[in-house]
Amino acid sequence: MAEFLQAKDNRKIIHVDIDAFYAQVEMRDDPRLKKLPLAIGRDPDKHLGHGVVATANYVARKAGVHSAMGSIEAKRACPNLVFVAPDFDKYRAISAQIHAIFHEFTEMIEPVALDEAYLDVSSNKMSAPTLAAKLRKRIWEETHLTCSVGVSYNKVLAKLGSEHHKPNGVTVIPHNLAQDFVWELPIKDFRGVGAKTLEKFEKLGIKDGRDLYAMSQDDLRVYFGSFGDVLYWQARATHFGPVKDRSIRQSVGKENTFEFALHDRQVVEAAFKELASKVVANMEKRKLLGRTLTVKIRDDDFHTSTKGITQSVPFELDPAFMVRQAMLIFDEAYPDDMAIRLLGLTFSNIEEQKYQAVSLFEQ
Numbered sequence: 001m002a003e004f005l006q007a008k009d010n011r012k013i014i015h016v017d018i019d020a021f022y023a024q025v026e027m028r029d030d031p032r033l034k035k036l037p038l039a040i041g042r043d044p045d046k047h048l049g050h051g052v053v054a055t056a057n058y059v060a061r062k063a064g065v066h067s068a069m070g071s072i073e074a075k076r077a078c079p080n081l082v083f084v085a086p087d088f089d090k091y092r093a094i095s096a097q098i099h100a101i102f103h104e105f106t107e108m109i110e111p112v113a114l115d116e117a118y119l120d121v122s123s124n125k126m127s128a129p130t131l132a133a134k135l136r137k138r139i140w141e142e143t144h145l146t147c148s149v150g151v152s153y154n155k156v157l158a159k160l161g162s163e164h165h166k167p168n169g170v171t172v173i174p175h176n177l178a179q180d181f182v183w184e185l186p187i188k189d190f191r192g193v194g195a196k197t198l199e200k201f202e203k204l205g206i207k208d209g210r211d212l213y214a215m216s217q218d219d220l221r222v223y224f225g226s227f228g229d230v231l232y233w234q235a236r237a238t239h240f241g242p243v244k245d246r247s248i249r250q251s252v253g254k255e256n257t258f259e260f261a262l263h264d265r266q267v268v269e270a271a272f273k274e275l276a277s278k279v280v281a282n283m284e285k286r287k288l289l290g291r292t293l294t295v296k297i298r299d300d301d302f303h304t305s306t307k308g309i310t311q312s313v314p315f316e317l318d319p320a321f322m323v324r325q326a327m328l329i330f331d332e333a334y335p336d337d338m339a340i341r342l343l344g345l346t347f348s349n350i351e352e353q354k355y356q357a358v359s360l361f362e363q
């Protein structure tokens with residue numbers, strides 16, 4: 001029965017998890033941190049002993065530091081531990097960058113955390129492992145961050161896959177290998193198995209997927225309640241949960257940085273025109289509309305002005321209109337002297353374009 005169900009599941013699911021996300025970002029931005037044991041969190045010495053480790057790099061993990069550990073405890077485990085305070089604005093911005101890359105592959109995206117998501121790429125003709133490789137390459141090109149990826153036909157296997165080879169690993173679990181993969185999995189690695197469940201399993205003498213597979217559904221229900229069913233199907237490499245598309249984009253936009261500052265109003269207008277047509281093309285392609293249009297301008301002194309206009313109805317996707325709005329803001333912010341280094345146009349308050357219902361009835 002389970003084998004029959006498995007065989008029917010022909011989806012292509014990818015689970016992506018950026019390795020030690022916050023820590024990796026901080027090491028990327030300050031390479032001196034790479035060789036040091038690093039914790040993202042408040043330094044207990046500077047904050048009266050308060051603080052929790054949000055993420056630790058792999059050097060610190062080897063010394064026994066892990067996320068959610070109290071900072072004092074972490075420092076006891078690893079006395080030369082370096083603390084860097086988290087910068088969530090930065091992490092959110094990078095997460096948005098990564099999500100924009102996800103959208104190059106599919107619109108069926110279920111974000112789990114800033115650094116983690118499920119992608120259903122079933123509708124793409126390329127093979128899932130090829131797509132996973134491309135995805136990893138794109139993330140590296142755009143962010144210089146590594147990730148671990150699991151590829152399979154359901155979410156649970158994809159997630160187990162991404163956890164299998166960390167960091168910077170890819171694990172592909174096709175149908176013909178799935179049952180063996182699950183059989184060989186240590187019981188602690190099954191989804192949802194925490195300390196309490198593990199204790200119960202120890203008492204029952206259950207050590208791995210093979211032992212779990214041998215337990216009856218009734219027994220699993222007796223010991224674990226409704227979670228018993230989850231375990232029963234996990235042991236059979238079967239899971240029908242869909243990738244829940246919760247990825248309504250926060251924003252669609254484009255920025256241009258200029259190596260040589262722009263000094264001419266007409267050149268600025270032309271640059272906005274180019275940005276506007278790119279943003280509109282992107283919105284059209286994704287069938288989106290936005291109620292807020294934000295214009296960003298940065299000058300030579302790194303002075304940045306960002307101004308948004310919000311309407312009660314979505315903006316029409318008209319580049320000429322967008323350029324007019326942008327130039328109004330530009331003229332207000334930079335009345336005379338100018339040396340422009342960056343221009344940006346972004347739509348937010350995004351909603352989907354409604355299809356015309358008429359066509360349905362006309363057919």
Ligand SMILES: [Mg+2]
Nearest residue numbers: 017018020115
């Ligand atoms: Mg991660």
